[in-house]
Amino acid sequence: MPSSVFITGANRGVGLEFVRQYAQIKPDTPKYVFAACRSPDTAEDLKKLQQEYNNVVIVKLDLTDESTYGEVITQVTDKVGDDGLNLLINNAGAAARSGINDVTSQQMLDLYKINAVAPLLLTQAALNMITKNMSLDLKKDGIMATAIHPGWIKTDMGGPSATTATEDCVKTLIALISSFKDESSNGQFYHYSGRVMSW
Numbered sequence: 001m002p003s004s005v006f007i008t009g010a011n012r013g014v015g016l017e018f019v020r021q022y023a024q025i026k027p028d029t030p031k032y033v034f035a036a037c038r039s040p041d042t043a044e045d046l047k048k049l050q051q052e053y054n055n056v057v058i059v060k061l062d063l064t065d066e067s068t069y070g071e072v073i074t075q076v077t078d079k080v081g082d083d084g085l086n087l088l089i090n091n092a093g094a095a096a097r098s099g100i101n102d103v104t105s106q107q108m109l110d111l112y113k114i115n116a117v118a119p120l121l122l123t124q125a126a127l128n129m130i131t132k133n134m135s136l137d138l139k140k141d142g143i144m145a146t147a148i149h150p151g152w153i154k155t156d157m158g159g160p161s162a163t164t165a166t167e168d169c170v171k172t173l174i175a176l177i178s179s180f181k182d183e184s185s186n187g188q189f190y191h192y193s194g195r196v197m198s199w
């Protein structure tokens with residue numbers, strides 16, 4: 001298990017469940033589970049988890065506001081020190097709610113920023129290309145980058161008709177992430193079942 005993990009979009013849905021499961025996973029419970037969200041003051045479910053598990057650290061982060069990234073890096077570095085961060089789960093994402101005739105250019109730009117910086121996308125090819133490039137750029141630092149299709153999950157985004165419970169989805173994803181041990185996983189796009197997807 002990673003000794004530290006950073007999860008974006010951690011106040012609800014899949015991100016919140018990642019925090020819940022990593023905070024108590026055994027053996028080798030992570031020393032730090034950084035839970036990033038836009039509005040920590042109103043993140044009630046996350047605050048409850050922080051009270052329950054003392055390895056949960058809530059961090060304020062809006063992915064569309066790059067001016068705050070430096071503060072986040074400082075907060076994480078202060079905790080992990082020379083050990084560095086082991087695992088980043090770029091989970092935050094947003095889906096377009098407006099039709100093509102109603103969407104504003106600012107909404108389009110924000111979606112691109114959230115979903116290209118985080119693990120979603122305007123097109124799957126864009127995400128896969130970003131992941132592939134990151135995997136090549138970061139290889140020299142010993143960092144792997146992969147993208148995972150999480151399935152259709154019962155969250156605010158997935159809706160009640162989705163096929164998979166959030167708890168089951170995250171259990172599956174944690175097992176899959178734990179299996180990424182060697183270079184063959186680097187830069188790949190995985191289906192949650194563990195199958196490598198072509199693109």
Ligand SMILES: NC(=O)c1ccc[n+]([C@@H]2O[C@H](COP(=O)([O-])OP(=O)(O)OC[C@H]3O[C@@H](n4cnc5c(N)ncnc54)[C@H](OP(=O)(O)O)[C@@H]3O)[C@@H](O)[C@H]2O)c1
Binds near residue numbers: 014
């Ligand atoms: N659910 C599905 O069926 C499904 C299918 C395929 C892919 N996915 C992907 O899986 C990931 C998790 O989805 P989910 O179902 O848990 O979605 P969700 O319930 O809608 O939660 C989305 C999370 O992303 C955060 N977020 C959105 N914009 C952000 C920004 N600018 N900065 C920081 N955080 C931001 C939200 O924070 P706020 O509360 O502040 O808005 C929320 O915590 C997403 O990337 C999603 O696209 C989901």
